[in-house]
Amino acid sequence: MTAITASSEVIMHFTIKLEDGSVADTTHNAGKPAKLVMGDGSLTENFETCLLGLKEGESSSFTLAPEDAFGQPNPDNIHHMDRRHFGGETPAEEGAIIAFSGPQGQEIPGIVTAVTGDSVTVDFNHPLAGKTVIFDVEIISVQ
Structure with missing residues (x-):
């Protein structure tokens, strides 16, 4: 199976939760996964780094500090x-x-x-600025 690299095209479900378990964003509500081209800027570098090496069919969960997710409020x-x-x-x-x-x-x-x-x-800060987030991913396909 293909592992995610810096140039992969990835189809995945994801959920971003706060530490209290509340969901900030998820692809499950739309009923269809997200398509991502690594490095296209739709995810920050730190979120993309979490995905590197994951393979089709794998699920994982990452906890990101504010500095690694949406930054601190400015x-x-x-x-x-x-x-x-x-x-x-x-x-x-x-x-x-x-x-x-x-x-x-x-x-x-x-x-x-x-x-x-x-x-x-x-x-104008991102609504999740200053918050630790949990990034749950389910990799559907990697190309």
């Missing part, structure tokens, strides 16, 4: 914005996740963490 990614920029499809409500346009026109999701008077605090 205070520079927390922005205070004028409430006038919100409304309609972009409500200024705590917990709202809003897609903002980045400098190159890409969408960047931000989470509204506080609304105080005319100021809205938006956190």
